[in-house]
Structure formats: structure tokens, C-alpha cells
Amino acid sequence: MAKDALLSSLLTGSGGAVDCVEPEKGKLGDMAYWPTVTTKDQIPDWLRDNDYIVGGHPMPTYSYRRVPWFRDNRPCSVHVCLGFSRPPPHQRRQASLWLFNRRSCICFGLSTTFHTLRSHSYKVHHSWGKMDILGICVLALGAGSSMTFYAFYCRPVVQRVYWGLNLFSALAAAVVLFDSGGGGSKMRTLRGGVFTLLALSALLPFFHTASLMGWSRARDEIGAVWYLAEGMSLLLGVGLFVSRVPERLKPGSFDILGHSHQLFHICAIIGGAFHVATLVVGYNYRRMHPSC
Template sequence: MKQTKDYEIDLGALAHNAAEQAEEFVRKVWEASWKVCHYRNLPKWLQDNDFLHRYHRPPLPSFGACFRSIFRMHTETGNIWTHLLGCIAFIGVSIYFLTRPSFELPAQEKIIFGAFFGGAIICLFFSFAFHTLSCHSVEVGRLFSKLDYCGIALLIMGSFVPWLYYGFYCHYQPKVIYLSVVCVLGCLSIIVSLFDKFSEPNLRPLRAGVFMSFGLSGIVPAIHYSLMEGWFSQISQATLGWLILMGILYIIGAMFYALRVPERWFPGKFDLWGQSHQIFHVFVIAAAFVHYHGISEMAMYRVTVGECEVPHPPIDF
């Protein structure tokens, strides 16, 4: 009797293992042979841009399948590769910059530039991760969507640090005030990004507006800096020119993202390439490199000028 029970248990275990192996086999075959689908065939949580009709990834509930989809053609391919390559480029630039000998580049300057490099790398990496894993599941997509928005806030915060540091290099009080305000606004942007509703497709203009407002808050210190240095001085023209160009690139990119053009005008024609989100990514990378060049010019000017002038006390007679 006992042998019969043991035999039945063994058969049950074998059947269970066989079922698991068959299920794993079917899952691997399906993951290897999945096909892109039309927007209308996507589950609700994957329906983000109804102007992109075809070439969508179906749900891929496996991290391996999601990462392998990097090398397949679908609506997210351009979004993945633009920020993946941008992230790699910034990692390379930051390694070159931060490993310079200390007699060429003091540690304090490396820390200031490190804030910008860190914000840029985190932003681009989170964006790459989100576009890669957004089709995994509702929970994973929502998590990395929040990380993506937090990365944008960190990029804006990191971009403010070097130019406020060098722009107000000899003016301690306004520098501390502006850096404190930037930190507060950045934290508020991150808190807003953590709400589930913030990532809903119909709130796309709100998302663009939040980050544009955060970036445009830099107009106040920019005007202060220009008045302090002189509107037509050489340093003001050089640094403000790059700063203005960076702002223009960010704003244009955000407008493409919010308005969903050109696919809004030609639905189904930009499913693979040339869609608004890809254009937004390109503008973000271009703006980040423009900003890097601008703050490098500011740092070079500060190194050339030297220490701040100490005002002489009045002479008593």
C-alpha cells in the first residue's frame, strides 16, 4: 500500500514537472516568435499614442524578452536607442572629464560638473529602461514611468548647478538662494512624478508643462546674472547665448512631445521613425551637450580670471 502511494506521488511530481517544463517551453517559443501588433489590439495599459497605428510590441511579461526586443523593429526602437546611445556618450564624456589630473582640474570643479553628468546619465538611463520595459506589465511599466519622470527632474536640477555656481561664483548669497530654490522645485517635480495619474496619456500636456515650468524658472537667475555682469559684456554674451540655445532646444522638444506632431498630422505614417517622442529625445540630447559646452566655457572663463576680487575697506582719515 505504501509503495502504491509513493508511486502515485512520484507520478504526480513527474506530471507537475512535465507541465512546468512544457509551460516554460511554450513561453520561450512565444517570446522568441512574438509579432508586432496594431494599436487596437493592445491592452488598455499599453495604449499611449493612438496616432501610432502599427508595429507595437505586445505585452512581454519577461525581462529577458523585453531586453531582447531592443534589437527588434517596433514603435519603441527609436526611443530606446536614442537615449541608450546618449547615455553611453555622456558616460564616456564624464569619465574623460572626471579622470583628469587634479593639477588640470581641481576636485571642486569635478564635483560641480559631476552633478550635471549624474543628472544627464540617470535621466537617459531611466528613459532607456522605461522604453525597454514598458511592455512588461502594468506594475513594471508604471514603476519605470515614474523613474523616467524623476530622471527628467534630476537632469534639470543637475543642469542648474554648474551655471549657477560659475555664474554667481563671486556672489555667495544669491548663489545659495537660487540653488536652494532649484532643489525645492526639483523635489516638488519628483513628488508630482510619483503620482500614478501623472503618467496617464491624457495628461501629456501637463507633464510637459511641469518640466517646462521648472526649466523656465531659470529665467530669473539668468536676468539677474545678465544685469550683474552687464548685458553686452563678452562673458554674458557667450554664456547666455549657450543657455538660451539650450532652453530653446528643450522647449521645442517638449512641444513636439506635448502636441504629438508629426504623427498627429499623418496618423500611421511615423509608426517606426520620426515620431514626436523620438524627436523629443534627440532635442534633449542636443540640449544637454549644448549645456555642457556652455558651462565648460563658463568654467574656463572663471579659471582664466582667477580668484574673486575682495573689496577694499574704506580708508578712515
């Protein structure tokens, strides 16, 4: 049968043109015979991201209508953003909150689109995989620059230096990860390392200002407690993502729910909530103390 021949070609392919072959339509029409969810040994190389997840892998659908509707091991997180709840603020002190909100919407929107369409085809998978990486870099830029705004509110020169560092780090991360192809299990450690460096670059202005004003003032003026909680949440998520825990400890038990990629997304959302709490502390302090 055509289906069996095509599946055999996918199993023997090495990730080149064979892996990108589009299935022919059978007599049932509209590719209705094409399998949706299978084991790791039956998917093409470009969809194989984690060898410790045994089942629940999506097969290529080559259809935008079908990819969102079957249950597989994609991250089951729902990204909610309130980016369009009100018109843009006009006060300078509110701009930092507003910009981070918008950049979060960009990041989570691109991430949701990638994880929804990743099983469409080789070309769509890698194109949207790069958009997913771009979204992460945009969010990292938004987190670092918004924190710097309140941390060095009275030091505009230092503020701009750190903004430049945040921009350079985000662009460098995007270039490195784009060049790596944007995905695959072999690039997992590289991606994790780049994400860690992005997080550390965003932490630099916090440590700098905390050393200048002391812990007590940093806690009250820029929400230091929340910012540290954000950093710990993001580093935990990256650590789970790179180490592939818990599925590494018990392969097959976390195929659909609870694997490291989902936990990474959950940690990212929690970290974003902590960052909003940090900015709210900074905004409230500057609203009460507008002058330096």
C-alpha cells in the first residue's frame, strides 16, 4: 500500500529530502488514512526532539486544518496575555510595564503558533521554530530593559548602557540559535546554554543596583524578591529542559503530560508573572517618589 511504502521511507530516511516527502492522497481522500500520533521510532528525524519520550509523537500532517486537533505530547500550556486590554499609557513610568506586556504577547503568541504547527511539514516546522526562538529573544530583551528602567531610573547613562547590553545579548542569541537550525535534540544543550546566558545578562542590572542601594532598598524600590524568584524559575525551567527530567528517569511515563518541555513552559509563565510583580513594585515606588 502507498501508506506502508511512505512510512517505510520515513523510517529509513536520514532527515534529508526523504523526510520531507508529502504523502499522496488515498482513495479515502483528504489524507484521512494518514496516522496522527505514533512512537518515536516512526517519526522523521526533524520531529524527533526527545528520545526519552516514547509515544505520543505527531506524524507530519501536511494540513493546516488537522494539526491543531489531535492529542500529542506538545506543551499543553495555555498562554494568556492581556496585551490589548486598554490603550497605550502616556506616562513615562508606565511605559516599561506596557512594553513588557506587549513583548510577552509576541513571545507566547509565536510559541503557541510554533507548537501548534510543528507537525505540519519540515519547512513549516523549521520556519516557525526560528520564530519561536525570536519570540524568546524578544521576551528576554523586554525583561532586561524593563528591569533596567526602574533599577537605574535616576542614572540614565548607566540605564542606556544596560539597554545596549540587553539588545546585543538578544541579537547574539538569535543569530547563534538561527545558525544552529533552531531545533533538534543535538542542539538542546546549546539552546539551554544560550537561554541561561540571556537570563544572566538580564540579571546584571539587578545585581549592580542591589550592590549600590543595598538589599532593603532594592526590595522596596525595585521588587528584588520577585526578580530573584523570576530568575530561579527560569533557571529551573532551563535545567529541566536540558537534563530532560523527569522523562529521563522513567521513559514512557511522561509522554503526554509532565515532561520537561511542558515544565519549561510552565516555569517561563511563572517567571513572567514574577517579572510583572517586580515591575509593579518599581512602578508604585516611582509613582510615589517621582523625583530622584
